[in-house]
Amino acid sequence: MILNNEHTKRADLENYGSGSYLASDVTVLLDIVNKDAVADVPVSQKEAFIQSGQRHYSDMLTLEDAPSAMHEQLYIQALEQGTQRTATDIAHLAYTLNHVFRPHVSDEHPLVLVSLVRAGLPIGVLLQRALIDRDSSYSLPSVHYGISIIRDRGLDPIALQMLLEAYPDSPIVFVDGWTGKGAIYQELARSLEAFSDPNHPNFANIFHQGTDVIPLLTLADPAGVAWLAASEDDWLIPSGLLNSTVSGLISRSLYTEPQSGLHRSVFYDNLIETDHSLAFIDHINAARRGLSQTSQCLPMFKQPRYQTADLIDKLAADYNITNRNRIKPTIAEATRAILRREPERILLASAEHPDTILLRHLCMQRNITISVLGDKILPYQAITLIKQRTKDH
Secondary structure (H helix, E strand, C coil), rough: CCCHHHHHHHHHHCEEEEEEECCCCCEEEEEEHHHHHEEECCCCHHHHHHHHCCCHHCCCCCCCCCHHHHHHHHHHHHHHHHHHHHHHHHHHHHHHHHHHHHHHCCCCCCEEEEEEEEHHHHHHHHHHHHHCCCCCCCCEEEEEEEEEECCCEEEEEEEEHHHHCCCCCEEEEEEEEECCHHCCCHHHHHHHHHHHCCCCCHHHHHHCCCCCCCCCCEEEEECCCCCCHHHHCCCCCCHHHCCHHCCCCCCCEEEEHHHHHCEEEEEHHHHHHCCHHHHHHHHHHHHCCCCCCCCCCCCCCCCCCCCHHHHHHHHHCCCCCCCHEEECCCCCHHHHHHHCCEEEEEEECCCCCCCHHHHHHHHHHCCCEEECCCHCCCCCCCEECCCCCCCCC
16 A cells, blocks of 8 residues: 555656656656756867866756767667667566565555666666566566766765655665776665665665665676676667767756756757657667567676776776776777766777777867777777876876
8 A cells, every 4th residue: 555655755756857758758857957058068178177186077967969870870770780689688677577576565655767878878767668568478577767876976865865755665776877997886785885784765776676786777788796786798779879869858967966856958849850769769669569479587797897997997997097997898988988078098809890880980070099909808899988188197
């Protein structure tokens, strides 16, 4: 039975928006601010601020432009190439969630999917569509929310508390698109430490897989830190190639002190004409519904394996990098870093891998050095090293 207080708390959550997604797809617990009220900081200036320690990356934004025609074309190619894999991976993830949570959830106390804004949003929406699909073998009572997590500053505590008050008897699973070095996993783990005492009233909401098990789900987990992932491969996840135009037209989140409210974000209404967010979801969802193979249970891991930690250490030593934030592994992170930051060089496992076409195109366009290192950087296919602007902090 749901208490009146829970009903009220859930109704309050409905006042928040969904970006350019459907209201049934997700509720994004962010304070959406007018982009004209946000300082548009050029990339070079932002890089200097970040590396000098003058300002944190979550205190400023470089407003997004529409992707170029070439960028759009490469996204379309990646979507064609990756549709079946994405659809199959989502089906396996949904099937596994059904297997784990079926005995413990109900319409009154659903599974709560919490996507980490932004890369988690498209994956979370796809999972929510799969779980509410009554025709599938893995349908499960679930709700889906998006909340902000910021490196060095953690999960938005206000948003998390709102969810815990609205769903005090529901398990929570956190959703992200992929892992790079495992930094966001560590940030998530730090943010959830407060709930790790078995006597905490919300312990079971979060530590339902066991004490110290952080319930993080990702589509791809090269870093080897997720509780549940469809694979540990670094591959061209189509949603990893675009920014807001595949993430509900929502900007990267901006930090807000907890006493002042939720973390903030900008809604890019000027990019509506180039928005792929819903089309991406509809396309993958249709492919998932058309799958003929049987879904299977994926392995789950109680503890992170950090299988790439030694590789990151070696790269830091080889390139004299003391600030690990300058190392951006995975195709998705490496691509985003070229678009949003100032790269020094790109490391590739192969000069010709089809999944790095956009990356190589951007390097050529911007005259960025490429080093092909072969299997030395596996399991990563690509790594961007950010240019050092000041003495490393």
